[in-house]
Amino acid sequence: MLLVVDDQVGNVQMMFEIFKTGYEVCMATSGADALLFCQSRLPDVMLLDVVMPGMNGFDLCRRLKADPRTADVPIIFVTAQDDPLEEARGLDAGGIDFITKPFHIAVVQARVRTHLVLKQQADQLRLQQRQLEQSHAELRAINDSSPLGLFHMTPAAFCTYVNRTYETITQRDSAAAYGAGWKAAVHPDDLKTLDDGWRHAAGEATRFASVLRLCRPDGTTCQVQMRAAPVVIRGVMTGYVGTIEDITEHRETQQRLADSNRRLRTITENIPALVAHVDVDERYLYVNAQIGRTFDKDPAAMVGHTISEEYSPALYAFVRPHIVKVLSGRTANFEGQTVVPGGLRHFQSTYIPDKNADGVVRGFFSMTFDITRRKQAEIVQAENEKRLRTITDNLPALITYIDRNHCFQFVNATMQAWTGIPVADICGKPFIDVMGATLYAERREHIERALAGERLEFEMTAEAFGHVRHIHSTYIPDVDGDGTVRGIYTLSSDISRLKATEQELRKHARFDPLTGLPNRPHLYEILDAALARGRRHQTAIAVFFLDIDRFKTINDLHGHADGDLVLQAFAARLVGAVRVTDTVARLAGDEFVVVLEDLKQQDEAEKVAEKILEATRLPIPLDQDTLHMTTSLGIVFDATLERSARALIALADESLYQAKAAGRNTFRAQRV
Known part of the structure; x- marks a missing residue:
């Protein structure tokens, strides 16, 4: 104008x-x-x-x-x-x-x-300048909110940029990091390894990765994982962008876990108890050293053999009913006796089922104690000797003796380890004063039943002294010669690790380990629930059946390792293309299913399909290459919600074949 x-x-x-x-x-x-x-x-x-x-x-x-x-x-x-x-x-x-x-x-x-x-x-x-300033401000805000320290360096390892997380991790401002200043934070013993590795990576224009120690101004040291990737523009490597991650706590946790596992194996191999792990075919998977010493056998040679092959016919006939019980899913506790190279021995055994995440028994754990001395002590009624020989500090459990007034008269070293209270400060004090009112209220009924003469065995979760433990406890009445219960012995084992293992196994049974997505059985559960919600709210759902076009060719050309990376990238893009209320699952191979809920019109599903197609077309960076892929989708839009989950997946599969026939990299939909 x-x-x-x-x-x-x-x-x-x-x-x-x-x-x-x-x-x-x-x-x-x-x-x-x-x-x-x-x-x-x-x-x-x-x-x-x-x-x-x-x-x-x-x-x-x-x-x-x-x-x-x-x-x-x-x-x-x-x-x-x-x-x-x-x-x-x-x-x-x-x-x-x-x-x-x-x-x-x-x-x-x-x-x-x-x-x-x-x-x-x-x-x-002017418009482009404003947009550039806005983009720069947004990018800096995103970078500064990253949980990782971000940096940019020249090929010669001169720093030109760090974000705020980098400053937080190193406790140094950006000005101190620029140029070669960032190396001042590197531990002197790690500097040569860093320089050699960087020169090699920069010379080859390859990725760089290293674990370093950084010295902070306050005198502390942290461990970081440093990763960097080359920036290549028109075939020329212009520098590196990378991250640092503070892994100090992670490394310390790993070390504590390794130490804990080592201690656990040391304890298992040295406690005066016979410990074994047996599968459903009654074959030994693990045998501790005490079993070898007791039966004068090589524990390693027993692994892979069945119980019947290692036990005498008489002993196997005795334990067989308890094996049947534990393999049915129930804990078995029993006592018996047998002749071993050292003579006649009395024993007390506990068989605990080993179940997977679905509750299916895969075998059992056994712990057997030689109670010969305890039996002898009971015969001669040597009360003090019986107590000392029953309760020892060498067992991997919390052991106490509680009198009729609910006071501790004996505790083992595990009590001090669990509570932090010295053993000498516990003996003679009431349970409630030592363990607190909450824990006492949880245990009082069990204590009173045991003092009434009942032998109890139970499990419960206890939260005390800053720890949450899943405890397996046995309360054994201390019965005098005239039948009077003078007190009770308690044996409590921390089985938290076993419970955590059970929970982890349960998780692996429902999710695909490669992508972390729901697997086929879990998908059917999710889809059944989605159908029920749709009927309840009178809304439609859509089921996508999709795979990666020519995925076999990708595997053949790039190898299965890169094929797995492609599957993971494809899964991530599917998740990013749908709402958090929708579901992405992996059936098998490169076959995936997407479930969209709360739909009104079919075009809502088709818009999501277009979004998935667009996201899939983005290149995937591999270690030595950049891969381009496409996907084909079959869609079934169900407003009637009269069909089963399997039927909807089958219809979506039919639509997928139509999309493949149409030339791939597209979708085909049908309404039912």
């Missing part, structure tokens, strides 16, 4: 005739009118006369340029004055051109066109 400002109507009319074709021409006959006009509309170019009453053109130009809102409007002076000094005044005032009368119409039109193009280009540049 052109704004012509001239107090002579004839001049305005002339300009209108010149530019009426192809332009919107507006006019103002004074500087004040022009200012008022610009408050409501901004012209693309202003053609301004110099000599006007009230406010001349130069003054108007200066006022427009002083206002940020109108400062970018191009102003061309059109005047009969041909004095070079006047032209200089116009340009100094902010004009971009000075046209003197008389003029050639074609020249004026060309000059206006040129300034319009320049104006449009300037507007575009």
